[in-house]
Amino acid sequence: xxxxxxxxxxxxxxxxxxxxxxxxxxxxxxxxxxxxxxxxxxxxxxxxxxxxxxxxxxxxxxxxxxxxxxxxxxxxxxxxxxxxxxxxxxxxxxxxxxxxxxxxxxxxxxxxxxxxxxxxxxxxxxxxxxxxxxxxxxxxxxxxxxxxxxxxxxxxxxxxxxxxxxxxxxxxxxxxxxxxxxxxxxxxxxxxxxxxxxxxxxxxxxxxxxxxxxxxxxxxxxxxxxxxxxxxxxxxxxxxxxxxxxxxxxxxxxxxxxxxxxxxxxxxxxxxxxxxxxxxxxxxxxxxxxxxxxxxxxxxxxxxxxxxxxxxxxxxxxxxxxxxxxxxxxxxxxxxxxxxxx
Amino acid sequence: xxxxxxxxxxxxxxxxxxxxxxxxxxxxxxxxxxxxxxxxxxxxxxxxxxxxxxxxxxxxxxxxxxxxxxxxxxxxxxxxxxxxxxxxxxxxxxxxxxxxxxxxxxxxxxxxxxxxxxxxxxxxxxxxxxxxxxxxxxxxxxxxxxxxxxxxxxxxxxxxxxxxxxxxxxxxxxxxxxxxxxxxxxxxxxxxxxxxxxxxxxxxxxxxxxxxxxxxxxxxxxxxxxxxxxxxxxxxxxxxxxxxxxxxxxxxxxxxxxxxxxxxxxxxxxxxxxxxxxxxxxxxxxxxxxxxxxxxxxxxxxxxxxxxxxxxxxxxxxxxxxxxxxxxxxxxxxxxxxxxxxxxxxxxxxxxxxxxxxxxxxxxxxxxxxxxxxxxxxxxxxxxxxxxxxxxxxxxxxxxxxxxxxxxxxxxxxxxxxxxxxxxxxxxxxxxxxxxxxxxxxxxxxxxxxxxxxxxxxxxxxxxxxxxxxxxxxxxxxxxxxxxxxxxxxxxxxxxxxxxxxxxxxxxxxxxxxxxxxxxxxxxxxxxxxxxxxxxxxxxxxxxxxxxxxxxxxxxxxxxxxxxxxxxxxxxxxxxxxxxxxxxxxxxxxxxxxxxxxxxxxxxxxxxxxxxxxxxxxx
Numbered sequence: 001x002x003x004x005x006x007x008x009x010x011x012x013x014x015x016x017x018x019x020x021x022x023x024x025x026x027x028x029x030x031x032x033x034x035x036x037x038x039x040x041x042x043x044x045x046x047x048x049x050x051x052x053x054x055x056x057x058x059x060x061x062x063x064x065x066x067x068x069x070x071x072x073x074x075x076x077x078x079x080x081x082x083x084x085x086x087x088x089x090x091x092x093x094x095x096x097x098x099x100x101x102x103x104x105x106x107x108x109x110x111x112x113x114x115x116x117x118x119x120x121x122x123x124x125x126x127x128x129x130x131x132x133x134x135x136x137x138x139x140x141x142x143x144x145x146x147x148x149x150x151x152x153x154x155x156x157x158x159x160x161x162x163x164x165x166x167x168x169x170x171x172x173x174x175x176x177x178x179x180x181x182x183x184x185x186x187x188x189x190x191x192x193x194x195x196x197x198x199x200x201x202x203x204x205x206x207x208x209x210x211x212x213x214x215x216x217x218x219x220x221x222x223x224x225x226x227x228x229x230x231x232x233x234x235x236x237x238x239x240x241x242x243x244x245x246x247x248x249x250x251x252x253x254x255x256x257x258x259x260x261x262x263x264x265x266x267x268x269x270x271x272x273x274x275x276x277x278x279x280x281x282x283x284x285x286x287x288x289x290x291x292x293x294x295x296x297x298x299x300x301x302x303x304x305x306x307x308x309x310x311x312x313x314x315x316x317x318x319x320x321x322x323x324x325x326x327x328x329x330x331x332x333x334x335x336x337x338x339x340x341x342x
Numbered sequence: 343x344x345x346x347x348x349x350x351x352x353x354x355x356x357x358x359x360x361x362x363x364x365x366x367x368x369x370x371x372x373x374x375x376x377x378x379x380x381x382x383x384x385x386x387x388x389x390x391x392x393x394x395x396x397x398x399x400x401x402x403x404x405x406x407x408x409x410x411x412x413x414x415x416x417x418x419x420x421x422x423x424x425x426x427x428x429x430x431x432x433x434x435x436x437x438x439x440x441x442x443x444x445x446x447x448x449x450x451x452x453x454x455x456x457x458x459x460x461x462x463x464x465x466x467x468x469x470x471x472x473x474x475x476x477x478x479x480x481x482x483x484x485x486x487x488x489x490x491x492x493x494x495x496x497x498x499x500x501x502x503x504x505x506x507x508x509x510x511x512x513x514x515x516x517x518x519x520x521x522x523x524x525x526x527x528x529x530x531x532x533x534x535x536x537x538x539x540x541x542x543x544x545x546x547x548x549x550x551x552x553x554x555x556x557x558x559x560x561x562x563x564x565x566x567x568x569x570x571x572x573x574x575x576x577x578x579x580x581x582x583x584x585x586x587x588x589x590x591x592x593x594x595x596x597x598x599x600x601x602x603x604x605x606x607x608x609x610x611x612x613x614x615x616x617x618x619x620x621x622x623x624x625x626x627x628x629x630x631x632x633x634x635x636x637x638x639x640x641x642x643x644x645x646x647x648x649x650x651x652x653x654x655x656x657x658x659x660x661x662x663x664x665x666x667x668x669x670x671x672x673x674x675x676x677x678x679x680x681x682x683x684x685x686x687x688x689x690x691x692x693x694x695x696x697x698x699x700x701x702x703x704x705x706x707x708x709x710x711x712x713x714x715x716x717x718x719x720x721x722x723x724x725x726x727x728x729x730x731x732x733x734x735x736x737x738x739x740x741x742x743x744x745x746x747x748x749x750x751x752x753x754x755x756x757x758x759x760x761x762x763x764x765x766x767x768x769x770x771x772x773x774x775x776x777x778x779x780x781x782x783x784x785x786x787x788x789x790x791x792x793x794x795x796x797x798x799x800x801x802x803x804x805x806x807x808x809x810x811x812x813x814x815x816x817x818x819x820x821x822x823x824x825x826x827x828x829x830x831x832x833x834x835x836x837x838x839x840x841x842x843x844x845x846x847x848x849x850x851x852x853x854x855x856x857x858x859x860x861x862x863x864x865x866x867x868x869x870x871x872x873x874x875x876x877x878x879x880x881x882x883x884x885x886x887x888x889x890x891x892x893x894x895x896x897x898x899x900x901x902x903x904x905x906x907x908x909x910x911x912x913x914x915x916x917x918x919x920x921x922x923x924x925x926x927x928x929x930x931x932x933x934x935x936x937x938x939x940x941x942x943x944x945x946x947x948x949x950x951x952x953x954x955x956x957x958x959x960x961x
Binding site: 072109122133141147293304 | 400407412416421460461467472482504532538546588622
């Protein structure tokens with residue numbers, strides 16, 4: 001590949017980096033919408049229409065809002081002009097009445113700021129709901145086991161998304177790419193018919209295949225290590241990076257060996273890629289459904305709660321890699337024989 | 343391999359139109375047969391086995407759950423009931439111990455629950471654990487309360503969520519501000535007319551049994567998944583817009599990304615097959631048989647493309663039926679399909695190997711997906727969202743109508759770029775181009791050169807300049823979407839710089855191609871004529887396309903930057919001409935390196951021109 005294509009790679013990564021903070025907010029909010037609330041410490045103007053109630057006091061006591069008593073129609077028009085962020089209409093139902101208290105909430109459609117305001121309003125609504133439950137407590141027959149959870153300033157939804165989802169998937173991405181790469185490399189030899197030329201030298205098919213497998217495997221800890229380094233530079237510390245890299249390399253080696261076998265069997269790029277991609281989806285789904293799977297172990301290593309199961313899993317993966325490697329050697333020798341005869 | 347007796351020989355039909363259609367149909371049939379023959383014999387049995395395995399594994403995963411985040415947090419508690427409560431969440435490893443040894447600060451636990459009170463370790467992990475704990479507890483409380491006899495004592499508060507639409511355009515003062523100016527002390531007063539809103543009724547109007555049933559179903563569905571399926575379905579829950587506070591989950595504008603996953607990704611994968619099919623023709627000169635068939639090149643290209651267009655339309659139609667959406671959403675998808683296929687064709691013809699192909703196609707798909715997705719985030723919020731056809735789909739799913747004019751604005755650039763790319767591909771679909779390998783930039787230059795006619799160089803330059811306009815517009819629209827939401831002077835300046843350089847590079851494309859092909863052609867006089875022809879073409883193309891662009895964009899200050907619609911027409915022409923002269927003479931004097939310097943210089947001139955005329959806005 002000439003340098004121009006590498007330039008495209010760099011431009012692409014710059015493009016993604018440009019949007020990275022945007023992407024981060026977007027992705028985290030997709031995973032956990034409440035995380036948006038942590039993003040601003042501003043007092044929002046909201047309109048309160050209807051009858052006075054303890055809810056008005058709750059809103060006033062919350063330091064996220066500045067409350068304005070308005071008439072409903074005026075309030076909605078102000079909302080449309082974006083001078084208010086939300087309008088609530090409160091009925092005159094008593095706190096201990098048999099009927100429910102139905103509050104109408106008006107907010108802007110599809111608006112990001114509206115979403116932030118809604119999330120903050122949710123906290124006040126939950127508090128008011130608890131007050132109402134207290135007022136009606138004689139009528140509630142079953143009470144849940146009481147656990148007092150202190151309210152949190154700011155949100156930590158980010159943590160679980162990053163360590164529990166992003167990091168395991170991110171460090172396995174180089175492995176998947178390497179597996180696809182090794183298929184391209186091997187099928188290329190067959191399709192451009194360069195394999196026969198190579199084999200007329202003292203090089204054997206097995207050596208060619210192992211060379212390509214080795215190159216692709218070495219790429220994996222290099223790329224995954226770069227990702228971990230960038231993450232730690234970005235103030236996302238990862239525990240046990242060496243052990244994580246070891247796990248990732250062994251698991252990727254398994255994928256790469258499987259890909260090499262598929263490539264040797266089909267000897268043609270489209271078919272090999274198609275079969276391998278489908279098989280990969282099946283394998284990943286299956287692996288994710290087993291407890292103590294490699295991705296889970298990586299998540300646990302990253303947060304520091306792995307324990308001895310990590311070593312057992314590593315040993316199991318190592319044994320599987322050895323077996324698959326031996327099978328690949330046999331297959332490659334078979335392919336050599338077929339080349340000479342067929 | 344390709345010619346078989348039953349398929350008939352193309353080029354031998356009765357009448358010109360019938361034979362063209364017959365030829366296209368024949369080539370389409372060959373293409374389909376070829377693609378399926380790849381998947382026969384070895385692959386089909388394995389594909390079936392894998393598919394069966396996929397179904398089995400999905401069932402297994404649904405039953406066993408996804409164990410991705412097991413054992414992340416450590417929870418210590420002294421109460422057996424509490425331990426039983428939280429051990430159902432596999433993210434927690436629960437330890438039972440006596441109250442005195444449970445402290446959040448000793449580093450053994452991330453969160454402890456002692457005598458009914460929860461406390462988190464003072465680390466980021468502890469805070470995350472506490473938050474997950476809080477959510478699990480809220481879910482548990484809900485399951486208890488849903489079974490209460492007096493439902494309105496357990497759920498005394500209900501929220502009726504009403505949305506109000508308020509669309510921004512480029513003249514709104516709120517543009518580019520994340521936080522509005524600090525408000526005055528008193529209550530704000532409305533500026534526009536006040537529409538009377540009826541007082542809402544204080545009752546729910548739904549029986550407690552219906553509420554209980556709905557609460558049970560909504561607590562069972564995974565809220566993280568249902569947010570996205572709700573974008574697609576127009577299913578209304580029995581309770582309509584009524585929610586308990588716990589269920590208040592604001593629909594986010596990013597939710598439209600589900601549309602990208604559903605509609606755009608399958609298009610991307612299908613166009614990959616087309617790309618690989620083109621690439622396969624080029625390896626080992628296999629396409630020679632196809633090229634020797636006595637039909638015109640456009641027929642070959644249309645024929646090869648037809649199965650993929652029909653396939654993509656079928657997939658989109660199937661998906662539309664599955665999500666029970668109005669069929670009109672297929673209309674904005676058609677230009678997107680053609681755009682993807684046109685790019686797949688050109689990328690397949692440009693790349694030297696499968697590695698380069700994968701690489702360039704990933705780059706292209708990232709940029710194309712961003713172009714489609716980012717404006718649609720602002721659907722219902724800002725008029726700029728109409729740049730993307732995806733917005734039309736979002737609007738249709740929400741039940742908002744859009745006009746033919748909206749369709750034109752959103753899709754005209756896709757149609758035009760697809761047509762230009764097909765023309766470029768058709769004029770280069772010959773042996774010399776297909777069976778050779780060249781690095782990326784020289785190959786692109788060759789393609790352009792293939793479209794230039796030596797006999798009429800000035801006319802060709804004119805046409806090339808007009809043809810680059812849709813691409814320039816697309817790039818500038820992308821720039822607009824990226825920059826417009828920044829605070830005011832900065833967004834304008836960035837857009838000016840970006841637009842200027844994109845235009846200068848596009849203008850130089852034709853002259854550069856001719857120059858490299860034949861340096862001796864450009865005497866000083868001919869160079870001046872060439873610059874004039876290109877400048878004229880560029881200007882005319884710009885004005886033509888303006889008719890099809892959003893009036894709201896062109897009349898705004900951003901429109902002034904992009905389209906130079908500042909009244910007098912000879913002034914922009916002079917600008918284009920002058921910038922081109924600078925760049926072209928730099929090319930002639932110093933060769934290719936000079937061209938780069940020339941383009942930078944021309945870009946700077948262009949920027950200063952814009953900045954001079956738009957000073958009022960920047961101050």
